[in-house]
Amino acid sequence: MKKYKDIIGAVAFIGIIVAAVIFATTPKNPSANDNQAASISNVLLQSGTADAWTKGNPDAKVRLVEYSDFQCPACGAYYPIVKQIVAEFGDRISLTYRHFPLRNVHESADLAARAAEAAGNQGKFWEMHDMLFVNQTRWTFIPGVAGSAIEGYAKSLGLDIDTFKKDLNSGDTRDKVERDYQSGVAAGVNHTPTFFINGKEIPNPRSYDEFKNAILAALGDQS
Amino acid sequence: MTNSKTQSLPHWGINHKRIALALVFLALLGFIDATYLTIAHYRGGIVPCANISNCEKVLTSQYSTIAGVPVALIGSLYYFSVFLFTFLSITRKNERFLIAASAIITCGFLASLFLIYLQLFVIHAICLYCMLSATITTVLFACATSLMLVKAKNKKLQMV
Numbered sequence: 425m426k427k428y429k430d431i432i433g434a435v436a437f438i439g440i441i442v443a444a445v446i447f448a449t450t451p452k453n454p455s456a457n458d459n460q461a462a463s464i465s466n467v468l469l470q471s472g473t474a475d476a477w478t479k480g481n482p483d484a485k486v487r488l489v490e491y492s493d494f495q496c497p498a499c500g501a502y503y504p505i506v507k508q509i510v511a512e513f514g515d516r517i518s519l520t521y522r523h524f525p526l527r528n529v530h531e532s533a534d535l536a537a538r539a540a541e542a543a544g545n546q547g548k549f550w551e552m553h554d555m556l557f558v559n560q561t562r563w564t565f566i567p568g569v570a571g572s573a574i575e576g577y578a579k580s581l582g583l584d585i586d587t588f589k590k591d592l593n594s595g596d597t598r599d600k601v602e603r604d605y606q607s608g609v610a611a612g613v614n615h616t617p618t619f620f621i622n623g624k625e626i627p628n629p630r631s632y633d634e635f636k637n638a639i640l641a642a643l644g645d646q647s
Numbered sequence: 648m649t650n651s652k653t654q655s656l657p658h659w660g661i662n663h664k665r666i667a668l669a670l671v672f673l674a675l676l677g678f679i680d681a682t683y684l685t686i687a688h689y690r691g692g693i694v695p696c697a698n699i700s701n702c703e704k705v706l707t708s709q710y711s712t713i714a715g716v717p718v719a720l721i722g723s724l725y726y727f728s729v730f731l732f733t734f735l736s737i738t739r740k741n742e743r744f745l746i747a748a749s750a751i752i753t754c755g756f757l758a759s760l761f762l763i764y765l766q767l768f769v770i771h772a773i774c775l776y777c778m779l780s781a782t783i784t785t786v787l788f789a790c791a792t793s794l795m796l797v798k799a800k801n802k803k804l805q806m807v
Contacts, residue, residue, distance in 0.1 A: 430739065431731070434730065434731050434735070438730065441675070441682070445686060446686055449683060449686055449687070
């Protein structure tokens with residue numbers, strides 16, 4: 425056995441390398457319970473767009489609307505906070521996500537928004553939404569990789585890739601993103617993310633607790 | 648001339664060892680590169696790839712597999728064998744492993760030339776990861792060949 429010590433060592437080392445490569449390249453999957461919590465329904469929340477993506481209780485007293493851009497780092501930073509808010513308040517609130525891609529500064533933001541819509545056509549809007557935020561640094565880091573990375577996410581979500589690609593570039597999808605954007609412009613959105621509670625813009629909370637208090641205050645007003 | 652065993656090793660100088668170490672390191676780099684592509688192949692995912700190259704076109708072309716075996720996997724095995732042999736040549740202070748590694752590297756170099764030809768003239772697309780592998784193998788080939796040349800020269804000197 426001693427004779428083969430170096431061979432065993434080398435093979436073990438290579439094994440570790442392979443494991444590391446597999447680990448490093450596995451797309452991070454958002455937690456499963458979050459996906460289960462995502463009940464997708466179309467509700468009219470604001471004039472103009474009846475087809476916004478909403479999760480939580482559509483008849484909730486507190487309706488939270490987020491205008492966001494998948495490529496914006498601040499939106500990525502708010503993602504876990506919003507997720508926690510949705511998890512904590514459950515059926516007492518609803519969350520609506522609207523696209524506000526800052527196309528001038530984020531070259532892949534529009535693509536990402538369309539990708540979420542295309543995934544939504546196959547019932548996986550929130551899954552793609554989570555995938556894009558969780559992996560934000562990966563697909564935004566090197567210019568030009570977003571397209572292939574997003575296609576990889578679509579595959580790992582088990583989407584029909586031909587339909588996904590078709591929907592990604594369809595006029596309907598572009599219109600949907602643009603409608604969201606225009607509704608944001610109309611609502612006075614000029615930065616991302618912008619949050620509205622029951623149609624009223626709130627200053628971006630600086631912490632989870634601040635966010636929670638804003639929601640609590642709205643719940644209190646309504647009860 | 649009394650002890651032939653020790654005479655097979657006298658030209659194992661510190662520089663040779665350094666080159667052998669460089670070979671180990673390069674083989675490892677190549678292994679990571681090829682293994683990444685192999686994993687991507689079996690996972691069916693797409694490799695993020697900068698605008699300047701078209702990895703998807705290359706990695707999904709009919710030339711990406713040979714009889715169902717992905718070229719990337721062959722690359723992984725190739726780099727693994729180079730890594731193992733060069734590593735053993737150091738741990739066992741035995742040139743034979745280095746000669747074996749050089750032979751494998753020469754095959755790898757010729758295969759790389761063919762794969763570059765395919766990318767440039769047949770598929771008309773370049774895959775960055777494949778070009779990285781080709782570069783690593785070229786450097787490996789240069790190192791191994793120079794080592795073999797030095798060895799041949801030393802042997803001649805010895806014989807004189």
